[in-house]
Amino acid sequence: MTADLARPALPLRPELVGLEPYGAPQLDVPHLLNVNENPYAPSDQVVADIAAAVARAARGLNRYPDRDFEALRADLADYLATESGVRLDPGQVWAANGSNEIMLHVLQAFGGPGRTALSFAPTYSMYPEYARDTSTSWVAGRREDDFSLDPDVARAAIAEHAPSVVLLASPNNPTGTALPAATVVAVLDAAAQVPGGCVVVVDEAYGEFRRRGVPSALELLAEHPHLAVSRTMSKAFGLAGARVGYLAAATQLVDALRVVRLPYHLSAVTQAVARAALAHSAELMAQVGSLRDERDALVDWLRGKGLTVAESDANFVLFGMFDDRHAIWQGLLDRGVLIREVGPQGWLRVSVGTRQETAAFKDALVEVASL
């Protein structure tokens, strides 16, 4: 009784009771291949330019930053034009602390009580959390056995659930699957029929790693005002620690996100770091090319060992099938290689590392799985 008085109950929202925070284990091991980071640290030149930009920003830290981060939006629009050939107005670009926050803004603006967010599993495990945190109902349709999305299944799910937000990861995490443009268009067309409207987010966190010939949904923006394409500097740019995600959409959609953001959500330091890194995009994109080649070689090697491997357009590979995947994961960890136990039963996911890291992973896997 006394203890209860000393420690009154916290009015935790019922749907949060007993929940643990999301996150992969952060362990101190030699080879970190578990959260799809870019294995290459910024070069000395990039580090020097970031440091100089941060020093300049530091001189003005007594002031709040540019709330609308106009210079950064212009730089991001230029980068997207170079990367995908799609020229956008800076007002069509939004940014936040990682694409996680971008997606939260989308759900804050377009989800909410009485509304539904829809995606197709297996997919990124944060999606249901954005829904939960904004009191949006969550529905997960199914992908096919090869992790593709059947346009008819997607159309039927949209007609049935009338979501106000559809989240499509392409390339998908944890499977690596990219969606063909025709599938995205089918989803956009079905979403356009939802009474009250429906925003379709194509989450291209891994977009830069797509294979040649795979289009970006950015190409569909001009025709589809209810489309938003989300990107991040965490993967291809090798800037996960800076926390910069961004989104491209019609100005009207971006303006809705501006209403729900916290004032000054993107610090002056973050803006300075992002802009300094963007000035080096050519160098960073060359690295992306070599990671793509490493990825394709890894897929071939795993298949050569008789394993099942999902097609990948990302900087990671989902492979299996293992009767006891936890034992394989643990065996790799015991050998200093941390990968991710994620996805449907029997599968494991490994991020593409440096050549040396991939070699360490292969050696460990050969031992642990007796390949």
Ligand code: PMP
């Ligand atoms: N989308 C997908 C599909 C992801 O895999 C991730 C990161 N794992 C994110 C979004 C979020 O990345 P960030 O917040 O670092 O931009």
